[in-house]
Each structure stands twice: as structure tokens, then as C-alpha cells.
Amino acid sequence: MTDYSDEYRPRDLIPLQRTFLRLMVDRPELATHVKSFIWTLMWRGFGEQDLSEIDMRTCEVLGQNVACLDPASLRQIGDQPYLFRVLSAEASPHPARVDLRGFSIFENGAAGLPPPPRFEATRDRFRTCPFLADWGSMNAANVDCRARGHNRAGQLPDIWMEDGSPVRITPDLLLFHKACQLRDIYWDAACNTKGSIYQHEAIGPQSLFTTTGADDHRKLRKAVGGSFWSVGTLKKTWEAKIDDLILNWVRNRKRPSENGKTIILSNKTSEFAADVMTMVLFTKPWGFVQNDRDERGMLHAWRVGTSLFGLAVRWRFMREVILSSKLKDYILPKMSDEWGNGWLMAQGAREISDRHTKLQKKGKGESVPSFNDVLQTAIDARIDDEPLNDTQRLAHMTLLIQAGADTTGTGLGATLRLILTHPKVLAKVREEIATADAKGLLSNPVVQYDETKRHLPYLSACIRESLRLHPPIPNLFSRLVPPSGDGKTIDGFPIPPGTQMLSHAVVVQRDADAFGPEPTDEFRPERWLESEERSARMEGYMYTFGMGPRVCLGKELALMEMHKLVPEVLRRFGVEVLEEGRYCACGGIAYLQPGLMVRLTARE
Ligand code: HEM
Numbered sequence: 001m002t003d004y005s006d007e008y009r010p011r012d013l014i015p016l017q018r019t020f021l022r023l024m025v026d027r028p029e030l031a032t033h034v035k036s037f038i039w040t041l042m043w044r045g046f047g048e049q050d051l052s053e054i055d056m057r058t059c060e061v062l063g064q065n066v067a068c069l070d071p072a073s074l075r076q077i078g079d080q081p082y083l084f085r086v087l088s089a090e091a092s093p094h095p096a097r098v099d100l101r102g103f104s105i106f107e108n109g110a111a112g113l114p115p116p117p118r119f120e121a122t123r124d125r126f127r128t129c130p131f132l133a134d135w136g137s138m139n140a141a142n143v144d145c146r147a148r149g150h151n152r153a154g155q156l157p158d159i160w161m162e163d164g165s166p167v168r169i170t171p172d173l174l175l176f177h178k179a180c181q182l183r184d185i186y187w188d189a190a191c192n193t194k195g196s197i198y199q200h201e202a203i204g205p206q207s208l209f210t211t212t213g214a215d216d217h218r219k220l221r222k223a224v225g226g227s228f229w230s231v232g233t234l235k236k237t238w239e240a241k242i243d244d245l246i247l248n249w250v251r252n253r254k255r256p257s258e259n260g261k262t263i264i265l266s267n268k269t270s271e272f273a274a275d276v277m278t279m280v281l282f283t284k285p286w287g288f289v290q291n292d293r294d295e296r297g298m299l300h301a302w303r304v305g306t307s308l309f310g311l312a313v314r315w316r317f318m319r320e321v322i323l324s325s326k327l328k329d330y331i332l333p334k335m336s337d338e339w340g341n342g343w344l345m346a347q348g349a350r351e352i353s354d355r356h357t358k359l360q361k362k363g364k365g366e367s368v369p370s371f372n373d374v375l376q377t378a379i380d381a382r383i384d385d386e387p388l389n390d391t392q393r394l395a396h397m398t399l400l401i402q403a404g405a406d407t408t409g410t411g412l413g414a415t416l417r418l419i420l421t422h423p424k425v426l427a428k429v430r431e432e433i434a435t436a437d438a439k440g441l442l443s444n445p446v447v448q449y450d451e452t453k454r455h456l457p458y459l460s461a462c463i464r465e466s467l468r469l470h471p472p473i474p475n476l477f478s479r480l481v482p483p484s485g486d487g488k489t490i491d492g493f494p495i496p497p498g499t500q501m502l503s504h505a506v507v508v509q510r511d512a513d514a515f516g517p518e519p520t521d522e523f524r525p526e527r528w529l530e531s532e533e534r535s536a537r538m539e540g541y542m543y544t545f546g547m548g549p550r551v552c553l554g555k556e557l558a559l560m561e562m563h564k565l566v567p568e569v570l571r572r573f574g575v576e577v578l579e580e581g582r583y584c585a586c587g588g589i590a591y592l593q594p595g596l597m598v599r600l601t602a603r604e
Helices: 013-026 028-033 048-062 081-088 095-102 119-128 135-151 179-186 214-224 231-254 265-282 295-314 316-322 340-363 374-380 390-404 406-420 423-438 449-455 457-469 532-541 555-572
Strands: 036-038 068-070 167-170 173-175 262-264 488-490 493-495 500-502 573-579 582-586 589-593 597-602
Touching (some): 013 028, 013 048, 179 488, 231 265, 231 449, 265 374, 265 390, 265 555, 265 589, 295 340, 295 406, 295 589, 374 390, 390 406, 406 457, 406 555, 423 457, 423 555, 449 555, 457 555
Parallel strands (some): 173 500
Antiparallel strands (some): 167 173, 262 597, 573 597, 582 589
């Protein structure tokens, strides 16, 4: 019998797995004892062809027995008949696994569609549309269903490897799911390059978010980031203006025609956040609050559009064929549109042009007020002493509205939903607000950011807990291990050069080692209040706003909005929840679907 021991080296997964397969081939009777088999890091040293052969072999030996079988090669999945054979075998792979792999944006992307089909439907989909299986580029979409699946109790946890080893989504893309692994991925300056799916023009010119190279990103971030986004500047320059918006928002809700009326509160919070963004960008908000509506359907278009956006960047066929043809005129938003993302871009362009006119007048000595908004910082920004051009400025403005409006709105809506649907939590929050109010610790008419943090610790804990449990951007943000070099080791796992590494907030923020011992899929604000030391440790594991050099630019702004509007809603209104909706992760973003439907009644 072959001696396998020389190839068996703990932690050295490749020889280990290779050896294991040889053992199974030699002694197929042992395969009946195998319950689950997942290839990990198996591709190193193999070409695609070899991988396919290895998979064939694996499926032959293990396909009939194991409950969870994960082949190694995923490219050209549609051309691999053995996969269908495995899928249709009696002992099929774990359905959640197949969901994860075989599930595309088509099934999963659009709101309102039925829940993800099990592998039967997935298999049918491949039969009819094998070209959908361009996994090399579409892979990332599929992890969305992990977030969704997680809500369907019991489906996903068992696909994680107990020892924390990464889950391979495609041959060169690894998903890490332990919170302790995050720092090694996102704080490593050598890996601050984003994967190639960000390099596309389907969504316009490069912005902070789509800049892939570490150096280019650093320069752009330095130019358009900076102290503007610090908590100190935001408080000094913008908090009073945000107060005005909150007062308007509250006034709308208190109008006789509105008081006691059924509303979708989570949509109203998004409208508020959208106006904060447009105000911070251009000084004068675009009217979401003033007109008490989703102006030009921008929020709606954003939610619907992210599925297309996801498809455009991840599906090579879409990106390279469809969007390079005339068809793109029918698919992508246009500046001539009267609504949605097209209108957003057109309005952004008008704001920029209007600003140039005003600055020219100022240059001629006319009386024009000074601006201290984001647009002004983009006009003043320099990269290597060169100003940005207007296309770059517009890309920046568009990105900020998209990145900061509905995301923060979802953060607000989800926090209110979780508080309102947990009666004990709600009672504690109300009591905390009432006590602080009675002591005169909360400003009137609008609570200040610092006051909530200092005097409403339980409410602050609710916000953190909501951001942990229901992150508004449950997306995959990949970083690249330098293609040349020795690769990298994370948590003891060797990662080959050229690998894309990523994580997912929904998954990682349920890691019991980081956020336990309380059940991590439950809303327990108390976990943040046990001790400062524990709370700081958990904060270090939070991935909701990303981490490292590409951490969210608007994190402090989003937190400020949440620490102001949430207490204001709860102290100004009685709230009857008519339909709580559900947290829905879709196309890389999340929102409440169909929404948090409530009746607000003004309190004296
Ligand atoms: C609760 C609300 C928000 C959440 C959950 C959130 C989440 C995130 C995450 C996870 C990233 C990191 C992406 C990566 O690693 O590549 C990010 C980046 C970014 N966010 Fe936010 N964000 C929020 C609000 C905002 C706001 C209000 C703004 C407005 C300024 C904003 C602007 C940005 C920008 C510009 C980036 C790209 C930063 C870079 O690559 O340098 N976000 N956000």
C-alpha cells in the first residue's frame, strides 16, 4: 500500500488533500465514511484542465456518498457534465453549498422575488442558460445568498469549516469568516489592491471606491478625504444644519394630515439620509425632506439598480459584450433621464457647472458666499499638484450620494426596527431617554451627537448592535495578495500569490469567538455594555464600515445621523409597528423589505 505519511503535513492543505484523494482512490470502501469534502487551496500548481480532472476523480469516488461535496474547479461550470451528475445524485451536495455556488443574481438579486431556489432550480437554470456560469467573474454575487440564507435558520452555519479555514468561492477567491482574520486582510498595506471586478467603466469614471491600485487610491483619498470627514469638523460645520433637517422631518410627520398615518418609516429615514448627503455635498439639500418624498425616484432606482450594477461588474459577458455594444444605451442610466441615477448624475453635473459660474463671479469681485461643502473640497483637491477634472468631481459626488444615502437610511431603519420589535429593549430605551430628558441632559429641539453618546449609552449600544446584526452594506470587498512574491499567511493558512481575499459583514459579525458568548444572531445590545474592554475588542472586529486604508469615508457622518435621528423619533413619537418587514441583503446592499411600516403619533 502507498505510504501517504510523507505527504501529510498538518496545515499544508494542498499535499494533505491530494493525499486524501489518492487514499480514497486506492481504498474506495473508506469513502463511505466521508460525510463532507471541500477542496481548499487546491488549485495551486494546477492548470484548469488538471483541476477539472481532479474534480472528476473526486466526484467519481466521493460523489455518491458525501453529503457535502465541493469540487475544486468552478470555471466553465456549465461545461462540466459531472457537476450535473453530482447535483442530481441521490446524495447531493449540501443545498446551501449549491445555493452559494450555483446561485446567480438572476434568482437572488431583485427584491420581491421568491426566496432562493434549492439546487433543483439552480440546475435547471444552468441547463437553460449555461452561459450564466461565468464564475470567474460572477462569483462574488453568490455570497449574497449567504447573508440571505443565514436568515433562513440552520442552512449555512454548517458549511463553515470549524477550524476557521477560508471558504473558496472560485479558484482564486477566498472568503474569510473569522473576525480575527480581518486585520490581516484589510490592514496589510501590501494587499491594498482591489480585485479586477472593480475595473470597469459600466458605472462611470474611477472614484475612490473603484480605484484598484493602492498608490492611486492613497493619492485620491488624500485629495478628497481629509479633515472634512472628521467628527470634529462634522460637528462644527454640519451638525446644526442636520438639526434643521431633523426638525423639518419631524414637522412633516406631525402635520395633521400625516399624524397617525401609516408610513414606511425605513423609507422615510432613507429620504432623510439622502438629504443629509446632498446638503453636505452642495450646501442646499435636494428636497427629499422638504418635499417629503423620494426625489426623482433616486432611492428606488438605487435599490433596483444595484442588481444590474452587480451583474455588470461581475458577469464578464455582460461587461465585455453587452455593455460594450449599443445595448448599453438602453441598459445604463443616462444624463437625459428624468429620474433615478441618470437624473442624479445630471443634477450633480448642473451643481458643478453652477458652482463654476459662481466662483467666476467671485473672481470678478461680485458678492458670492463662500462654500465649505464637499463640492468645494473636490474643486480645491489636487493630485500631484493637478486639479481633478469635472468628470472626476462628478464621479466623486455621485459615489458619495450612492454610498451614503440609502446605506445610512437602512442603518437608521434597521436600528428602529430592532428596537421597536423588542419590547424590553424599547422600554429601556424610552426610560433612558426620559430620565436624561428630565435631567436636562438632552438638547431641545434636537439631541446632539455627543449627548447621545454620553447620556444614552443603552441607545448607543442598540445602534452598534444593529450595525453588527444588520449591516447596511453586506458586500464583498476584495483585496489582492501581491501576484509576485511568496503569498501570505492568515491565521495559519497559506494564501497563494494572486489570490483575492475578502470577507462579509453578515457572516463575520456573527462569529461567536468575537461577539459571543451570547447567541450572535440575536439582538442583544447588552453585549456592548458589559465592560469597556469587551466593547472595544468587539468594535475592533466590526466590519460594517470596512477597515484599513479604505475604511468608509462617511463613517462618522453616518454614525452622527444615527445618534441623532433615532433618539429624536423615539422621544417625539409613539410608534405602532404594523409590519416589521425583514432585513434583505440584495445586490451587495441591504434594506428593509418591504419596509418597516408604522403609525407614528406625535407625543406631547
Ligand atoms: C451606515 C452607513 C454606511 C455603511 C454601512 C458604509 C459602509 C462602507 C464600507 C463597508 C466601505 C468599505 C468598502 C471597501 O472596503 O472597499 C465603505 C466605503 C466608502 N464609503 Fe461608506 N458606508 C456608509 C455610509 C457612508 C456615507 C454617509 C458616506 C459619505 C461620505 C460614505 C462614503 C464612502 C466612501 C467614499 C467609501 C470608499 C472609501 C475608499 O475606498 O477610500 N459611506 N462604506
